[in-house]
Amino acid sequence: EVQLVQSGAEVKKPGESLRISCKGSGYNFSNYWISWVRQMPGKGLEWMGRTAPNDSPPNYSPSLQGHVTMSADKSITTAYLEWSSLKASDSGIYYCASTVEGGDYWGQGTLVTVSS
Amino acid sequence: QPVLTQTPSASASLGASVTLTCTLSSGYSHYKVDWYQQRPGEGPRFVMRVGAGGIVGSRGDGIPDRFSVLGSGLNRYLTIKNIQEEDESDYHCGADHGGETNFVYVFGGGTTLTVL
Numbered sequence: 001e002v003q004l005v006q007s008g009a010e011v012k013k014p015g016e017s018l019r020i021s022c023k024g025s026g027y028n029f030s031n032y033w034i035s036w037v038r039q040m041p042g043k044g045l046e047w048m049g050r051t052a053p054n055d056s057p058p059n060y061s062p063s064l065q066g067h068v069t070m071s072a073d074k075s076i077t078t079a080y081l082e083w084s085s086l087k088a089s090d091s092g093i094y095y096c097a098s099t100v101e102g103g104d105y106w107g108q109g110t111l112v113t114v115s116s
Numbered sequence: 117q118p119v120l121t122q123t124p125s126a127s128a129s130l131g132a133s134v135t136l137t138c139t140l141s142s143g144y145s146h147y148k149v150d151w152y153q154q155r156p157g158e159g160p161r162f163v164m165r166v167g168a169g170g171i172v173g174s175r176g177d178g179i180p181d182r183f184s185v186l187g188s189g190l191n192r193y194l195t196i197k198n199i200q201e202e203d204e205s206d207y208h209c210g211a212d213h214g215g216e217t218n219f220v221y222v223f224g225g226g227t228t229l230t231v232l
Contacts, residue, residue, distance in 0.1 A: 035221065037160075044226040045152070045160065045208050050219065059219040095159055102173055104150075104162030 002026040002100050004034075004107035011113045012086050019082040020110045022096030029053050029077035032098050036070060036081045039109075040092040048094075051079055086114045117213040118144040120224035127230040133197045136227050138209030140190045147211050148172050149192040151185065154206040154226075163207075166192045196229075204231040 007021040022034060035050040049060035051070035058070040072079040079096060091114045096107040119141040128134035138149050151163040162176035166185035175183065182200075186193045196203055210223040 037223075044206075045154075045210070045223040047210070047221040047223060050221075056216065059214075059217070061220060097160075104176060106159050106161070109159050 002098075002103065002105050004096050004098060004105055006094075006096060006107040006110045009111040009113070011115070013116055014086055014088055014114055016086050016114075017082070017084050018086055018112065019080050020094060020112070022079045022081075022107050024077045024079070024098065027100045029072075030074045032100050034072065034079040034096050034098045036068075036079075037095045037097055038092050039095070043092075048081070053077075053079070086112075088114050088116070090114050117220050117222055118147055118211055120149070120209050120211060120222055122207075122209060122224040122227045124225065125228045125230070127232055128196075128199050129232045130199060130201065132199055133195060134199060134229065136194045136196075136207050136229065138192045138194075138224050140192070140211070142190065144211075145190050147213075149187075150210045151192075151194045152208045152210065153179075154208060155202070156205070160208060163194065166194075199231055201231055203229065205229055 003025045005023045030053045033050045033052050036048040038046045048064050051058040051072050053072040053074040069082045093109045093111050095109045121139045148167040150165050152160040153163050154160045163179050164175050164185050165172040166187050168187040171185050182197045184195050206226045206228050208226045212221045
């Protein structure tokens with residue numbers, strides 16, 4: 001069974017760094033891109049970018065490029081979304097998602113709260 | 117890249133039918149669109165992909181055959197027949213654009229469906 005399991009909720013202050021994770025299981029992790037999707041409170045979905053567990057470079061949404069870093073470690077079948085300096089406007093729920101063998105799979109979401 | 121437009125809200129009575137619309141911006145009538153369902157407090161769930169000729173691939177896991185799709189011109193429709201209480205959700209459409217090196221995915225603003 002394909003599963004994407006995300007790390008737990010985080011509470012951070014503006015300016016702090018953060019890395020959240022998404023662990024894939026039940027499929028060949030190296031073969032499929034993993035996207036990150038943001039949902040601000042009460043708002044719609046926003047695609048942030050995607051990372052490939054092989055050596056292909058990530059694709060980022062033009063509106064977010066430079067603010068986040070996406071990566072993956074195929075040895076532990078885990079993808080990461082990282083901020084070096086959080087802003088209050090980064091608060092929201094972050095989902096990882098992947099299309100595997102024609103099926104669409106989502107993580108359970110990670111709630112990030114950035115507040116002073 | 118395409119812009120996807122959705123009506124912010126819709127409503128339908130229990131047992132009735134409703135059609136939700138996702139409109140692609142001009143020049144993108146050949147694009148396929150993904151529909152997602154997001155129940156309150158839950159993450160998104162893939163419903164179906166639709167192109168100008170109708171459904172592409174198969175329904176998402178657990179999506180009943182009361183859900184159907186149709187494509188016409190710039191519009192991609194999701195119809196729900198015999199609406200049930202559990203269909204009360206936000207419905208998002210999305211589409212991918214570009215190749216492996218310049219890939220982006222865009223979402224519409226979402227439609228909140230209220231079951232009366």
